[in-house]
Amino acid sequence: MTKGIQTSAIVLRQPTADDAAALHQLIADCPPLDPNSLYCNLLHCTHFSGTSVAAVRCDTQGRERLVGFISAYIPPRQSDTLFVWQVAVAEEARGEGLARRMLDSLLTRPACGNVRYVDTTITPGNQASWAMFESWARHHGAPTSSQVHFERERHFAGRHDDEHLMRIGPFEIAAEFAT
Numbered sequence: 001m002t003k004g005i006q007t008s009a010i011v012l013r014q015p016t017a018d019d020a021a022a023l024h025q026l027i028a029d030c031p032p033l034d035p036n037s038l039y040c041n042l043l044h045c046t047h048f049s050g051t052s053v054a055a056v057r058c059d060t061q062g063r064e065r066l067v068g069f070i071s072a073y074i075p076p077r078q079s080d081t082l083f084v085w086q087v088a089v090a091e092e093a094r095g096e097g098l099a100r101r102m103l104d105s106l107l108t109r110p111a112c113g114n115v116r117y118v119d120t121t122i123t124p125g126n127q128a129s130w131a132m133f134e135s136w137a138r139h140h141g142a143p144t145s146s147q148v149h150f151e152r153e154r155h156f157a158g159r160h161d162d163e164h165l166m167r168i169g170p171f172e173i174a175a176e177f178a179t
C-alpha cells in the first residue's frame with residue numbers, strides 16, 4: 001500500500017448493511033475488542049446507523065476501505081445519553097485524531113439532539129481506551145466519572161474482565177460539536 005493511499009482523506013458517514021462484513025473484520029483486527037457475530041454487526045449498521053459512524057478511505061477507483069467505526073446507540077429510557085459500545089480504528093489510521101473526530105461527528109447527528117451524556121464501558125487494562133475517552137472529555141471541558149458496571153464473576157461467569165462504566169458530561173449543548 002502506498003503512502004499516497006494511506007494519507008488520502010477519510011470520509012465519515014452513516015453505516016449501511018454493506019459495511020457489516022468489513023466491520024466484522026475491523027473488529028477482529030482491533031484487539032482487545034470483543035468480536036461479535038456478523039449478524040450483530042449487521043444490526044449496528046442498520047438499526048443503529050443513525051447513532052453509529054463509519055470512517056472510510058477511497059482509492060483512486062472510488063472503492064472504499066473501512067478504517068474506523070463507532071457502534072453506539074441511545075439506550076431505551078435514557079434519551080439524554082449516547083452509549084458508545086465499540087470504537088475501532090485500523091492501525092494504519094491511528095494517532096491522527098480519527099477516534100475523536102468520529103465521536104464528535106456522532107454528537108452532531110439529529111438522533112443525538114437531546115444527548116447530554118456519553119457513556120461507555122472500559123476494562124481496567126485498556127489504557128488506550130481510558131486515555132482516548134479522558135482526552136476527548138478534557139477537550140470538551142466535560143466532567144467524567146467511572147464505576148464498576150459489569151463484574152467479572154457476577155456477570156461474565158469469570159470469562160471476561162470487569163467493565164467500568166465511564167460517564168462523560170453533562171455537555172452544555174450538543175451544538176458545541178457542530179463543525
Ligand SMILES: CC(C)(COP(=O)(O)OP(=O)(O)OC[C@H]1O[C@@H](n2cnc3c(N)ncnc32)[C@H](O)[C@@H]1OP(=O)(O)O)[C@@H](O)C(=O)NCCC(=O)NCCS
Nearest residue numbers: 030087088089094095096097098099100128129131132135
Ligand atoms: C483506542 C483507539 C480507538 C484510538 O484511536 P485513534 O484514532 O488512534 O485515537 P485519536 O488519535 O483520536 O486519539 C485521541 C486521544 O487518545 C489518545 N490515545 C489514543 N490511543 C492511545 C494509546 N494507545 N495509548 C494512550 N493514549 C492513546 C491520544 O493520545 C489522544 O489524546 P491527546 O490528543 O490528548 O494526545 C485505537 O487505538 C483502537 O482502535 N484500538 C483498539 C481497539 C480499542 O481498544 N478501542 C477502544 C475501546 S472501545
